Amino acid sequence: MTRARTLTFGQAVNEAIRIAMETDPDVILLGEDVAGGGARTGEDVDEMGGVLGTTRGLVKAFPDRVLDTPISEMGLIGTAVGAAATGLRPIAELMFIDFLGTCLDPLLNQAAKLRYMFGGKARVPLTVRTVTGAGMQAAAQHSQSLYWITAGIPGLKTVIPATPHDAKGLLLAAIRDDDPVIFCEPKSLLFVPGEVPEGDYEVPIGKARLSREGTDVSLIGMGATVRMCEQAADQLAQEGVSAEVLDLRSLAPLDEEAILATLEKTGSVVVVDEATPRCGIASDVAALCVDRGFDFLNAPVRRVTAPHAPVPFSKTLEEAYMPSAAKIVAAVREVRG
């Protein structure tokens, strides 16, 4: 039951969906090419399993519950919201979060509001899985980290795991949550392996994970930036600086107590976010530190984020654009002097 094997992030997502569909007949999966090719019943069909192959194999196991949709995000997300409001527990795949603009209304004005507007008597147990982030030369329209938009909408939850272990556990928690959850899959992590326990387990939404303990500075990351923080912590350790690494995991709700606890411990915070800086998660965390943790601050809070610019296609420019362990180390040196 608890034996761990090595799976990639994408395989852990696949396993979570399989377990959710096995344990709950109301769970359906829908999206563009999540089954593949439209021929969902033949044994010899080479399934696509989504553009990145994450859901491959599921249509054979659940032929009636894995549905290809037309190429219309408004159509598929609207369908999923309606299905969730009327009794199913859908998992909708939004191929890239960059396409959020085409389907924002059903999320923003319906999914996020129904429970509130029906006095708690309605529920929208919807999960939207979506791929986020840069670093794969997918250019400006397929590389964004727009989770700050959904995290800023009351009524939506937004999570972003950093490890295969958390991908599986958080996705199971998201699917079983009675409120709409945006589940982010950083594309640079999809093929990264890690230990994943067998069987059914959940990682609670709203709880950050202390990935490394330290005393001198807190590096706060999310998704793909958690590994950068850990690499930076390794480098800093060689310089005699003990860095703590906090993986937010959940962007909304935000684990404010965990953030304040690590700030209180080290007195110094560097927040690392792949997204652009304005109105973002990094700014939000920095504001929390100043607002509720002022007397703990022994140094300025520093944000390491992408610049306020579209993601470049050029590999060289994209590397310059993204946060990195080196940038984190430089920020730490700057705040510590």
Next chain:
Amino acid sequence: MSVTAIRMPKLGMTMEEGTIVEWRVAPGDRVEKGQLVLVIESEKNEAEIEATASGFLRHVYAAPGDVAPCGALLAALTEQPDEAFDAVALAAAEAPAARRPAAGDAVALAAAEAPAARRPAAAASAPAPVATSAPARGGERKAIAPAARALAKQLGLDAERVTGSGPGGRVTREDVEAFAAARERLVPVASGVALEVLREGQGAPLLLVPGFGTDVSSFAALTPRLVERFRVWALNPRGVGASDGPAADVPTLAADAAAVCAAAGGPVHVVGASLGAAAALELALARPELVRSLLLITPFVTATPRLLAAVTAWCRVAAEASPATLARVLAPLLFSDALLADEALRERTLRGLAAACARVPPATLERMAAGLAAWSGTRAKDLARIGAPTLVLAAGADLLTPDGEAVARAIPGARYTVVPGSGHALASDAPGVLGDATLAWLDRT
């Protein structure tokens, strides 16, 4: 002295800024009250601006084409053509916001030099600001980390008194902790005045008095060897580290040292470096019964013009730049070529010096400098009265106090040793030689 500012006027309710069109006078010119000095343009009108006082134009802060907000400093007049006037300091005092550096001191100075007015081209392509905290030194407001402020409040300490070691001189939580620990080490020396005295080791009492602008850490290379055989009392003068201020003159420093000697159960082996050696000499003359022996490291009795100029520069740089910049400016005055040529040693030494400089606030430096200048020459004829066994340790390449041999000759029976090639900062340049010579000397006395 009297400085009159010429400012961008506010000529109408809606005027917010104006453009310099033309200066009718140049720096150095005599200006009469009411004289037309410049032409500005605002809201499509040109206006002629008159001097509000008579004097001499000393500095112009905004060039034709520059845009400046109403009230901004454009030029300064003084009553006399040659009276003391500091263009940068005036601008900095006028525009505290402009003193917040983007990064580093070079930028801070640049900002101070180009305060209120902006060049239109520069404004268009202004680099994105990188937020860093303001430097504590030279600024009106000291940078204190919130955690440091909270801890100081909890401990009942005044955070403003703590010198900062963080970037830009920011006071950190660790600085408050160190300050609190230092306050535990206080020794009362006069009514209402206590000095921070580090006490360590067992044996006969030995007093260390640091030189100008530094603290007991300047003896760091020597102390570990001394504490094996002596009870070391290392004092920070008034105004330095956690010692009470304000800083005082040399006779007062000597009186403070005497109080520490008495607390140590004197007579005491007294070791002083540079201005600390001056205090040691003063102590030996005023309270000979407290002095068992004198070790004078790079001493002087009459300051050379170069020493006075160096001290003046030290004060000025400390007031306007970071401790790290100060240390780098001082390096060629204090250290030998050999030390400066060794990059790793140089950088390590500069970091230590910068940390020490951070514990000596600009106001203390000013008072110490005044004390040094006032004491200079007052004891030249009294050295013959010194009866304590004395060793003068001089540095062969000392730019600041090159007259150690003369000091030794004037003290009856004094021994004289010179460390060839060493700069003024003997403890940094030749710590091994200094330690050997010190211990050999103390063995003999």
